[in-house]
Amino acid sequence: MSQxxxxxxxxxxxxxxxxxxxxxxxxARLPEYLRALHHLAEAGAETVSSExxxxxxxxxxxxxxxxxxxxxxxxxxxxxxxxxxxxxQIEYILGLDKNRAVCLVGVGNLGHALAGYAGFASRGFRVVxxxxxxxxxxxxxxxxxxxxxxxxxxxxAAEESIAIGVIATPPTAAQAVADLLVAAxxxxxxxxxxxxxxxxxxxxxxxxxxxxxxxxxxxxEHRKASLTALPGGAGDAAGDQEAVGS
Amino acid sequence: MSQxxxxxxxxxxxxxxxxxxxxxxxxARLPEYLRALHHLAEAGAETVSSExxxxxxxxxxxxxxxxxxxxxxxxxxxxxxxxxxxxxQIEYILGLDKNRAVCLVGVGNLGHALAGYAGFASRGFRVVxxxxxxxxxxxxxxxxxxxxxxxxxxxxAAEESIAIGVIATPPTAAQAVADLLVAAxxxxxxxxxxxxxxxxxxxxxxxxxxxxxxxxxxxxEHRKASLTALPGGAGDAAGDQEAVGS
DNA sequence: CGCGATTTGTGCACGCCTTCACAAGCGCCT
DNA sequence: AGGCGCTTGTGAAGGCGTGCACAAATCGCG
Numbered sequence: 001m002s003q004x005x006x007x008x009x010x011x012x013x014x015x016x017x018x019x020x021x022x023x024x025x026x027x028a029r030l031p032e033y034l035r036a037l038h039h040l041a042e043a044g045a046e047t048v049s050s051e052x053x054x055x056x057x058x059x060x061x062x063x064x065x066x067x068x069x070x071x072x073x074x075x076x077x078x079x080x081x082x083x084x085x086x087x088x089q090i091e092y093i094l095g096l097d098k099n100r101a102v103c104l105v106g107v108g109n110l111g112h113a114l115a116g117y118a119g120f121a122s123r124g125f126r127v128v129x130x131x132x133x134x135x136x137x138x139x140x141x142x143x144x145x146x147x148x149x150x151x152x153x154x155x156x157a158a159e160e161s162i163a164i165g166v167i168a169t170p171p172t173a174a175q176a177v178a179d180l181l182v183a184a185x186x187x188x189x190x191x192x193x194x195x196x197x198x199x200x201x202x203x204x205x206x207x208x209x210x211x212x213x214x215x216x217x218x219x220x221e222h223r224k225a226s227l228t229a230l231p232g233g234a235g236d237a238a239g240d241q242e243a244v245g246s
Numbered sequence: 247m248s249q250x251x252x253x254x255x256x257x258x259x260x261x262x263x264x265x266x267x268x269x270x271x272x273x274a275r276l277p278e279y280l281r282a283l284h285h286l287a288e289a290g291a292e293t294v295s296s297e298x299x300x301x302x303x304x305x306x307x308x309x310x311x312x313x314x315x316x317x318x319x320x321x322x323x324x325x326x327x328x329x330x331x332x333x334x335q336i337e338y339i340l341g342l343d344k345n346r347a348v349c350l351v352g353v354g355n356l357g358h359a360l361a362g363y364a365g366f367a368s369r370g371f372r373v374v375x376x377x378x379x380x381x382x383x384x385x386x387x388x389x390x391x392x393x394x395x396x397x398x399x400x401x402x403a404a405e406e407s408i409a410i411g412v413i414a415t416p417p418t419a420a421q422a423v424a425d426l427l428v429a430a431x432x433x434x435x436x437x438x439x440x441x442x443x444x445x446x447x448x449x450x451x452x453x454x455x456x457x458x459x460x461x462x463x464x465x466x467e468h469r470k471a472s473l474t475a476l477p478g479g480a481g482d483a484a485g486d487q488e489a490v491g492s
Numbered sequence: 493c494g495c496g497a498t499t500t501g502t503g504c505a506c507g508c509c510t511t512c513a514c515a516a517g518c519g520c521c522t
Numbered sequence: 523a524g525g526c527g528c529t530t531g532t533g534a535a536g537g538c539g540t541g542c543a544c545a546a547a548t549c550g551c552g
Contacts (some may be wrong), residue, residue, distance in 0.1 A: 007427045019472045025509060031461040035440055037468070049529065058442035062511055069531055078518040078532045094461050095468025102460065113359030114456070119440060123457045124464075163467050164460065187470060188463040194281055196304035204466045206459050213452050214348065214410065215277040215340050216477060217434040218371075220450045221409050222341025224433060226265045271539060295499065308541055315501055323500040324548040 020093070022232075026067045031123075032057045033064070036092045040085050049080040090092050101162045103186075104130040105177050106169030107147050110192055110210075114168055117142040125164075129156050131172065150180065157184035164188045171195035179240035253432070272313045275432045277369075279310070280336045287329050295326040296326065342370035347408045347431075349375040351423050352415030353383050353393050353467055355439055362389040371410075375402050379419065403430035410434045417441035424451075 036056035040048055050068075054061035066079070068074065074089055075081040091097055102116055102125050114120075115130055130147045132138060140147045148156065156162070165181040167174050167189060174193035181189060182203055191197055191207045199205055259276070262411065280341055280488045282302035286294055296314075309332050314320065321327040322333055337343050350361055358364075361376055378384060378395045401416035402408070411427040413420050413435060420439035428434060428449055437453045445451055 019469055023509075027462060027465055028458075030465070031455070031458040032368045035455075050531095051529085056442070061512070063509090065530065066532080067509085073531075074529055076518065077516075079526050093468070095463065095471075096461065098464075098468075100460075100467070104432055109362045109364070113356045116355045117456060118355070118454075120460065121455045123461065125457070127461050138338045138535070148517095157381070164463055166460075183424060183518090188467050190459050190463060204384060204463060204472070206463055208456070208459055209277070209365075210453065210454070211365045211371070212274075212277040213454055214346075214366065214371050214412075214435050214440075215280075215342065215369065216273060217410055217452055218341045219273055219276070219339065219437060220345075220347055221346070221434050222339070222344075223265055224448070225341075269539075296501095297499085304542065308543095309539090310538085311499095311501065319501075321500055322548065323546075324497070324498050324550090 013078065020070060020072075022070050022093075026070055027056070029059065029063075029067055030090050030094060032059070033067070034087065034094070034096075037083055037087045037090070045083055047076075047080040047082055050075070053081065064201065078124060088142065091124070099124055100164060101126055101128045101129065101160050102164045102166060103127070103153070103157065103160075103162045103181075104166045104211050105131045105153070105181070106173070106193075107140070107142065108170070109130045111134070111168035112142060114166060114192075115145065118131060128162065129153075133169075145232060146175060153180055154184040157181075157186060162186060166190045167193070167197075168192045266316060266318070268316050268339075272316055275303070275305065275309075275313055276336050276340060278305070279313070280333065280340070280342075283333045287333060290482060291329055293322075293326040293328055293475045294332075296321070299327065316321070334363065336487055337370070344370075346371050347374045347406050347411060348372065348410045349399070349403065349406075349408045350414060351396065351399070351427070352419070352439075353378045353386070353388065354414065354416070357414035358388060358445060360412060361391065374406050374408065375399075379415075398424070400430040402431060403427075408432060410436070412436045412438070413443075414438045421458055429470075433487045 003162070009182070011032040013167065019166070033053065036053055037048070040056065048056075050061045050065045050130050057064065057245055065075075068086070071089055071093060102120070104111055104127055107130055111130075111132075115127060120127060127143075127145070130142060130145055131148050131153055133150045133152045135149065137147050138149045162184070163186060165184075165186040167181075168176050169177055169195040174191060174195050175197060178189060178197045178199055182199055189197065189199065189204060189206070190202045191205055192210070194209050194211065199209075279299065282299055283294070286302065287297070294302075296307045296311045300310040303310065303379065311321075314332070317335055317339060320332055331479075348366070350357055350373055352378055353361065357376075361373060366373060373389075373391070376388060376391055377396045377399055378393050379396045382396065383393050384395045387464055401450065408430075409432060411430075411432040411434070412425075413423050415423055417439040420437060420441050421443060422445045424437070424445055425437060433448060434450045435443065435452070437451055438456075440455050443451050443453075
């Protein structure tokens with residue numbers, strides 16, 4: 001996908017730590033490192049080696065070191081990485097120290113679950129508003145939060161300073177909702193509806209399609225079946241840990 | 247991630263269409279093409295140009311052509327691709343013509359929603375069994391299906407020939423569930439628990455972490471904020487459609 | 493029948509990402 | 523103080539994926 005160039009111009013040596021120009025692949029792995037680090041911290045570890053952290057995060061240790069080196073030198077040679085320091089650093093980079101406000105549009109089957117998903121709150125996100133277009137759902141209380149009508153979105157977004165919106169509507173409604181979110185000042189959208197959204201260039205969109213993941217697994221099932229059906233290499237029990245895709 | 251080499255040895259020209267050796271990136275896009283094609287078919291289109299289909303799927307047209315060329319030549323120069331033919335071909339490659347049986351373990355907040363998610367059934371997957379370790383939940387009927395105890399997994403998996411399992415449990419239980427699934431003969435796992443699973447090399451695992459997506463968006467929010475705060479390029483309304491990551 | 497318009501399929505170059513291998517640096521033990 | 527083992531950080535190589543640009547092929551029309 002297109003990804004506009006970002007990062008700081010070389011000239012400015014700002015007092016605010018200049019924003020590092022991280023590879024997209026690295027960014028996608030930082031949350032995983034963070035989760036592993038939290039786990040280690042709870043277990044009482046003060047430092048981790050790249051080998052240990054890589055194992056906990058399920059990646060190659062060389063890749064992990066290169067990823068972390070992009071953030072700066074937060075490790076000590078011969079010792080490893082300071083867990084607490086690294087947690088702070090990654091949370092800062094990811095902007096998780098802001099306790100970001102998120103709104104969710106579409107309180108159907110999936111939206112209902114997302115509204116109550118504990119994993120959001122535990123990682124620094126507060127779902128502060130629920131919206132739906134269905135008048136019958138407005139007023140329903142989910143996880144201690146009342147569902148409001150989609151028409152109130154702009155009002156609420158302004159007073160809560162919501163920058164991230166989650167779309168969990170049917171695909172037919174998703175584009176209209178995205179337009180509303182953009183109009184309300186939202187600049188990041190997480191889209192669970194199986195359709196492409198068109199948004200202004202300053203708005204980021206990430207898409208999660210639950211069925212797509214199953215389809216990819218189905219492909220590999222199909223592949224495995226067609227291989228074992230052939231005479232050649234049936235029971236290949238050897239080989240290293242397999243993990244599909246990223 | 248490690249990805250064991252697959253595909254057919256050059257010698258065998260099997261009667262069963264030899265399984266093409268598709269790049270992983272292509273496989274991940276096929277479901278998106280399929281969705282766009284279904285949409286076009288419902289609209290009555292008989293053929294599509296690569297340009298048109300690429301737009302509907304949100305990708306570059308050259309990329310789409312290269313992806314489809316890996317499946318073989320199913321297009322006609324000067325005309326485009328036959329929609330129905332392409333749908334059949336992609337569904338065959340993805341193994342969706344089997345109406346695959348899926349079981350779901352963990353009927354909590356998220357599992358409940360997944361059990362009723364219409365997007366699975368509409369794309370060729372049947373959720374045929376629900377499991378949970380909590381005796382209080384056993385017997386509960388969701389979407390016309392009764393929740394069974396996790397202990398019955400091996401029994402049910404055998405008689406329903408389930409090859410794909412979905413884990414929607416808390417992370418503490420996920421590894422144990424994965425072991426049970428593997429023991430029951432499941433060879434593909436979709437993991438919604440935020441943790442790494444270790445499985446035998448012949449088992450495929452894909453992980454979906456809902457919070458990770460938000461964290462990536464949070465990073466870009468942080469980046470955008472730190473850029474607009476700086477003197478340089480504030481209102482950059484120009485530029486092409488932005489879409490973060492894949 | 494021939495020609496032009498259109499669209500696929502693909503060779504090629506470029507850039508990103510991964511992986512290896514190793515020098516540089518740090519702490520500990522003697 | 524010196525040496526040794528361990529771990530980080532990084533240069534370089536290789537592989538994969540993307541996008542351009544164009545040749546090949548097909549259809550429709552005169």
